[in-house]
Amino acid sequence: MDKLLNEDVTKQVKEYLNPMQDHVTMVLFTQEDPCNTCQETRQLLSEVAALSEKITYVEKDLKKDAALAEEYGVTMTPSFVMLDKNDAYQGVKFNGIPAGHEINSFLSALMDMSGIDFGLASTIGSRLDNLEKPVNIKVFVTLSCPHCPGAVSNAHRLAMSHPHIESEMIEAQTFGELSQKYNVSGVPKIVINDTHELVGNQPIQEYLKTIEAL
Amino acid sequence: MFDFAVESQSEQSIFDSQKHFDFAVIGGGPAGMNAALYAVRKGLSVAVFSLEIGGQLHNTSEVDNYIGIEHTTGGKLSEAFHHHVLELGVPIKTGHLVSRLEKKDDFHITLDNGETYTAQTVLYATGGAPRKLGVPGEAEFANKGVSYCTTCDAPFFKNEHVIVAGGGNSAAESVVDLAAWASKITVVHRSQWRADQIILDQFKSIDGLEINLETQILEILGDTKMRGVRVLDKPSGEERIIEADGMFVEIGNIPKSELLNGLVDLNERGEVIVTPNQETSLEGLYAAGDVTTQPYKQIIISASEGAVAALAATQYLMHHKK
Numbered sequence: 001m002d003k004l005l006n007e008d009v010t011k012q013v014k015e016y017l018n019p020m021q022d023h024v025t026m027v028l029f030t031q032e033d034p035c036n037t038c039q040e041t042r043q044l045l046s047e048v049a050a051l052s053e054k055i056t057y058v059e060k061d062l063k064k065d066a067a068l069a070e071e072y073g074v075t076m077t078p079s080f081v082m083l084d085k086n087d088a089y090q091g092v093k094f095n096g097i098p099a100g101h102e103i104n105s106f107l108s109a110l111m112d113m114s115g116i117d118f119g120l121a122s123t124i125g126s127r128l129d130n131l132e133k134p135v136n137i138k139v140f141v142t143l144s145c146p147h148c149p150g151a152v153s154n155a156h157r158l159a160m161s162h163p164h165i166e167s168e169m170i171e172a173q174t175f176g177e178l179s180q181k182y183n184v185s186g187v188p189k190i191v192i193n194d195t196h197e198l199v200g201n202q203p204i205q206e207y208l209k210t211i212e213a214l
Numbered sequence: 215m216f217d218f219a220v221e222s223q224s225e226q227s228i229f230d231s232q233k234h235f236d237f238a239v240i241g242g243g244p245a246g247m248n249a250a251l252y253a254v255r256k257g258l259s260v261a262v263f264s265l266e267i268g269g270q271l272h273n274t275s276e277v278d279n280y281i282g283i284e285h286t287t288g289g290k291l292s293e294a295f296h297h298h299v300l301e302l303g304v305p306i307k308t309g310h311l312v313s314r315l316e317k318k319d320d321f322h323i324t325l326d327n328g329e330t331y332t333a334q335t336v337l338y339a340t341g342g343a344p345r346k347l348g349v350p351g352e353a354e355f356a357n358k359g360v361s362y363c364t365t366c367d368a369p370f371f372k373n374e375h376v377i378v379a380g381g382g383n384s385a386a387e388s389v390v391d392l393a394a395w396a397s398k399i400t401v402v403h404r405s406q407w408r409a410d411q412i413i414l415d416q417f418k419s420i421d422g423l424e425i426n427l428e429t430q431i432l433e434i435l436g437d438t439k440m441r442g443v444r445v446l447d448k449p450s451g452e453e454r455i456i457e458a459d460g461m462f463v464e465i466g467n468i469p470k471s472e473l474l475n476g477l478v479d480l481n482e483r484g485e486v487i488v489t490p491n492q493e494t495s496l497e498g499l500y501a502a503g504d505v506t507t508q509p510y511k512q513i514i515i516s517a518s519e520g521a522v523a524a525l526a527a528t529q530y531l532m533h534h535k536k
Binding site: 004005009012013016040044097099100101103104107108119122123142143144145146147148149150153154172173179183184185186187189199201203204205 | 215216217218219220221223226265266268272273288289308309310311326327328329356357358359361363365366367368369370371438439460
């Protein structure tokens with residue numbers, strides 16, 4: 001089969017991931033046909049995993065491994081989560097293939113999860129110290145949207161910064177029905193706890209304000 | 215098949231130790247990137263501050279008018295600019311908006327997270343934000359059918375009928391981009407085409423394209439989402455409704471000059487008034503690109519203005535360097 005990442009992109013990705021610190025595991029959930037983009041997502045993850053010895057890639061079946069899927073809150077396919085060096089789930093999830101511009105939020109999440117400081121500690125300060133309720137951040141994207149990776153990275157970094165926050169990228173075309181349910185016709189669209197919405201690549205301050213207002 | 219647009223990453227740790235720069239650039243589009251390139255090559259200490267890299271260039275799908283590059287995409291050209299500047303070691307702070315710019319002895323640049331940096335000279339190159347139609351229903355149906363980014367949102371209108379509002383190059387390019395998705399495209403523009411003929415020539419191969427010139431949009435209609443627009447046919451004076459599933463508004467940009475209100479002279483449109491050397495009315499502060507009074511909003515013009523600003527700032531620092 002042809003590779004998804006051509007020679008130039010392979011080189012770029014390899015260089016990008018070179019500074020990774022600790023080990024990261026990607027757990028992909030798929031299911032037997034019909035599964036739109038399962039095959040491509042599987043191929044992307046295995047090609048990227050092959051470019052760094054610090055990445056492990058495992059594949060699970062949504063039905064056969066239902067208990068694990070439930071642990072990570074995975075309900076759709078293709079969907080993958082990233083685990084840190086202790087195999088702990090930090091609330092970082094991708095639903096659909098992170099191709100096109102979205103490769104950037106994927107690579108950035110790998111770097112962040114490996115322990116590279118993403119410099120949010122001073123911005124967040126003590127603002128999330130009193131957060132007790134669970135926060136779910138959905139970021140709807142299209143693969144042709146240049147502003148979307150920034151929105152996804154912000155959400156994922158918040159998830160990595162607090163145990164009660166989880167964040168998921170949702171590729172709007174693969175999950176068309178879900179996108180319709182949330183009235184998505186412009187991206188990035190950020191939905192927090194199904195009740196609060198932000199549109200566009202917002203600075204982290206806007207996420208924090210919205211979370212504080214929940 | 216999928217493609218992959220990997221963007222270079224800037225080393226952020228330098229911002230922990232260095233808080234002062236000779237030349238600070240606010241904005242990550244063509245003007246800001248080219249200014250950073252010219253300034254660092256002159257030996258200035260340079261930093262760039264921008265929420266994201268690319269500016270409006272990032273929203274452009276095809277670029278066919280940058281001399282020497284016969285065909286590329288906005289994303290690729292933007293990444294090439296970015297990579298070039300990073301290779302020269304310029305630190306770029308992304309993910310944060312500049313929330314305040316003040317001049318004390320030096321310029322003070324405050325980010326939305328409270329961090330402050332200082333610089334002896336500053337280039338303000340924040341570009342523009344999409345201009346809105348300013349008609350009833352626009353705010354209500356924004357992102358519920360009404361979009362300002364064709365490359366981002368075209369996939370939501372597969373096999374649907376969309377309106378493109380506008381008559382310049384970005385509107386014409388929007389039509390070409392949407393042809394791959396929409397089943398029907400209706401252009402509505404209040405006057406005549408201003409787009410390049412070479413883009414309009416591509417319309418011949420687009421099925422289901424209807425063009426309404428001298429037609430003004432009066433209102434956006436809908437329920438839970440946009441369903442159509444009410445328009446005025448200017449020659450006949452008659453009003454009618456055009457039903458559609460979505461609309462892309464491509465009627466130019468408004469300058470993002472809000473941080474300069476009260477700091478420098480702006481014209482009645484909010485554009486920064488500059489000299490031929492890109493100087494603003496405040497000493498040491500330069501402006502370049504779409505935020506200025508320069509009427510032709512083009513990638514190459516913004517880039518070239520950025521270079522002029524960097525060279526002018528270099529000259530200024532030679533006489534005023536502390």
